[in-house]
Amino acid sequence: MDVSLALLDPEQRRIAARRHALGLVLAPLLALCALWLAPDNMSPRAARLMALLAATLVLWMTEALPVGMTALAAAAVAVLAGVADTETVFAPFSHPTVWLLLAAFLVGAAAQWRQLDRVFVVRFFSLGRTRLVDLATTIAVASFALSTWLPNRVVVSLMARVVQEQEARFGPRFQRLGLSSVALASALGGLVTPIGAPANLIALAALAQYDDRDVPLLFWTLAAAPLATLLLAAWLVAVRLVLGLDGEQIVHGDLRLEPLSQAAKRPRPPTTQMLRLSELPALAFGLDRGQMAIAAVGATTLLLWAIPGLARLLPLDDDVVLGLSQALPAAPVALVLAAVLFILPAARRNDSASQG
Numbered sequence: 001m002d003v004s005l006a007l008l009d010p011e012q013r014r015i016a017a018r019r020h021a022l023g024l025v026l027a028p029l030l031a032l033c034a035l036w037l038a039p040d041n042m043s044p045r046a047a048r049l050m051a052l053l054a055a056t057l058v059l060w061m062t063e064a065l066p067v068g069m070t071a072l073a074a075a076a077v078a079v080l081a082g083v084a085d086t087e088t089v090f091a092p093f094s095h096p097t098v099w100l101l102l103a104a105f106l107v108g109a110a111a112q113w114r115q116l117d118r119v120f121v122v123r124f125f126s127l128g129r130t131r132l133v134d135l136a137t138t139i140a141v142a143s144f145a146l147s148t149w150l151p152n153r154v155v156v157s158l159m160a161r162v163v164q165e166q167e168a169r170f171g172p173r174f175q176r177l178g179l180s181s182v183a184l185a186s187a188l189g190g191l192v193t194p195i196g197a198p199a200n201l202i203a204l205a206a207l208a209q210y211d212d213r214d215v216p217l218l219f220w221t222l223a224a225a226p227l228a229t230l231l232l233a234a235w236l237v238a239v240r241l242v243l244g245l246d247g248e249q250i251v252h253g254d255l256r257l258e259p260l261s262q263a264a265k266r267p268r269p270p271t272t273q274m275l276r277l278s279e280l281p282a283l284a285f286g287l288d289r290g291q292m293a294i295a296a297v298g299a300t301t302l303l304l305w306a307i308p309g310l311a312r313l314l315p316l317d318d319d320v321v322l323g324l325s326q327a328l329p330a331a332p333v334a335l336v337l338a339a340v341l342f343i344l345p346a347a348r349r350n351d352s353a354s355q356g
Helices: 010-037 044-062 067-080 086-094 096-113 116-126 132-146 152-164 167-192 198-210 217-248 289-313 318-327 330-340
Strands: none
Touching (some): 044 067, 086 096, 096 116, 096 198, 096 289, 132 152, 132 217, 152 167, 198 217, 217 289
C-alpha cells in the first residue's frame, strides 16, 4: 500500500479509492475524445500523442496509478502507439536528472519510513506558542519546511490529519483555513530546494541543455528561498487577519515552557496525539539511531551538493571551481549516499521494536 494512503483514516481511504476508480474510467474516455476531436491537419502520430497526454494527466491528477508508474507506462505506450521509437522515448531516462530524482526519492522515503517527518512535526509543535493563531502559523511553517525535502502529497497527507483533528475544538472555519495553509505552504516549500519538486530539477536540466547554463543546486535555493519565504509571510499575515480576535484563544497551555525531554513524558497536546512514534531509545535531539543515521546521510548530501555552488561564490581559481563541479556531480553523490542507507545497520527498521 502507498505510504501516504496508510496515513489516511478509513473514510479518506474510501474517498481515495473512488478517486482512483474515477481516474481509471476517465483516462481512456478522454483519450478517445482527444482522438475524435483532433484537427484534420494534425498528423496521426501527433493525435495519438495528444490522446496519451490527456490520459496521463488524468491518471496523475487522480493518482489512479502511482505517479512514477504512470510516467513509465506512458513512455511504454508511446512506443506501442507508434508515437516514437524505443531509443527516442527512453533516451531521457538515462539523463542525470532522472537519477538525481531517484536518489532524492530514496533519501526522502527512508526518512518517512523511519518516521523522521513525524518526529519533526512533534518537536516543532512542542516548541510552538500557545495561541490559536500560533497554531495556525505552526501548521503552515511545518508544511513549508517539510515540503523542501518531501513530496507535497506526503506532506499534505500528514499535515491534513493534524488539521482535521482540530475541527471538533475550533470548528470547520479553522479546518478550512488550516487545510488552505497546508496546501499553499506545501507548494511554496517545494519551490525552495531543487529536490522539493521534480519540476525544479527539470527546469535546471532545461537551462543546462537549451541555454548552456550550468546552475548549481545551491543557486536555485538562494534565488527561490527569499521569494517563497516572502509569499509564506504574506499568507501568514492574511491568516492572522482572518482569525482576528479568535486567534488569541489559548490552545496549548504552558507546554512550550518545558524541556522536550520532560514534555515527552506527559500526554501530547491534541495537535500531536495522532503522530505515534516508535519506542526506540532516543539519542541526540530525541532521534533514535535509525533516524540519526538518515538525518546524517541527508545532511551530508546537502553539504556535498552545496560545495560546488559555494566554490563559485568564493574567490577561487576557475580551475578549482571547475574541478569541484566535476568531482561532485549531484546525481552520483546522491546515489552513493542513498546506497549508504542500505549499508548502515542503524538505518534498517527493527519491526519488533518500532511498532507503536
